[in-house]
Amino acid sequence: MFKLNPDLDEAILREHFACEGRVQIADFLEAPQALALRASLSERSDWRHVINGESQVFEIAADRFDALPDETRKTLEQAMFAKASHGFQFQFDTIRVPDEKSKRQATSEHLAAFATFMSSQEVLEFIAAITGEKGIGFADAQATRYRPGDFLTRHDDAVAGKNRRLAYILGLTPGWRPDWGGLLLFHGAGENVTDIFVPHFNRLSLFAIGQPHSVSHVAPFAGAERLSVTGWLRTGQQPD
Ligand SMILES: O=C(O)CCC(=O)C(=O)O
Numbered sequence: 001m002f003k004l005n006p007d008l009d010e011a012i013l014r015e016h017f018a019c020e021g022r023v024q025i026a027d028f029l030e031a032p033q034a035l036a037l038r039a040s041l042s043e044r045s046d047w048r049h050v051i052n053g054e055s056q057v058f059e060i061a062a063d064r065f066d067a068l069p070d071e072t073r074k075t076l077e078q079a080m081f082a083k084a085s086h087g088f089q090f091q092f093d094t095i096r097v098p099d100e101k102s103k104r105q106a107t108s109e110h111l112a113a114f115a116t117f118m119s120s121q122e123v124l125e126f127i128a129a130i131t132g133e134k135g136i137g138f139a140d141a142q143a144t145r146y147r148p149g150d151f152l153t154r155h156d157d158a159v160a161g162k163n164r165r166l167a168y169i170l171g172l173t174p175g176w177r178p179d180w181g182g183l184l185l186f187h188g189a190g191e192n193v194t195d196i197f198v199p200h201f202n203r204l205s206l207f208a209i210g211q212p213h214s215v216s217h218v219a220p221f222a223g224a225e226r227l228s229v230t231g232w233l234r235t236g237q238q239p240d
């Protein structure tokens with residue numbers, strides 16, 4: 001169902017990636033496919049709100065999170081913000097996709113079909129041509145939704161045993177404004193920001209693992225939800 005936009009220029013994208021180990025690929029899919037993926041995610045009611053604690057990730061159905069009493073929300077926020085000031089902290093909504101081929105094929109979800117597409121020969125060859133990464137076995141995937149108050153502080157995506165080589169994020173919100181927050185920031189030395197990726201609709205952000213980055217806090221006045229499909233391209237065989 002999904003196909004790469006045939007007009008993508010591999011040579012130019014390769015040149016961009018070679019400079020900094022990151023690239024933004026505008027119009028990654030043909031527009032109707034990106035719109036259909038967006039529509040399918042907008043309709044889903046099984047979003048989970050995730051918040052990381054000291055040693056585990058807490059999660060709750062997003063609509064239940066929304067219904068928590070103000071006092072509970074405030075207490076949670078205080079704990080989160082205390083950690084976010086100087087440590088690794090996040091909160092956002094997610095819908096996960098299983099890594100296994102069979103589980104992806106057993107559902108008719110658009111999201112699972114997109115994960116299968118990201119793991120296809122067509123995409124892996126395209127990504128190898130741009131990045132030089134030839135050993136990618138598959139892409140994992142989750143949909144993410146950042147609403148006002150959501151954020152993800154500085155981290156570098158390197159997790160022992162996951163064999164991640166590249167991170168990708170496909171933006172699915174049309175008309176996102178940079179002053180709404182939700183910016184993908186690449187951190188440099190001396191607390192500088194070396195690059196900013198605005199989450200444009202149907203634009204794939206692709207970058208090599210190991211670069212410190214964050215997603216800035218989404219403003220209370222953001223005029224939309226920041227919807228994406230995101231994941232990592234990993235070496236090794238995809239589980240059956
Ligand atoms: O959504 C984004 O732009 C980046 C997400 C990210 O860095 C992550 O999930 O590790």
Ligand SMILES: [Fe+2]
Nearest residue numbers: 156157167213
């Ligand atoms: Fe990340």
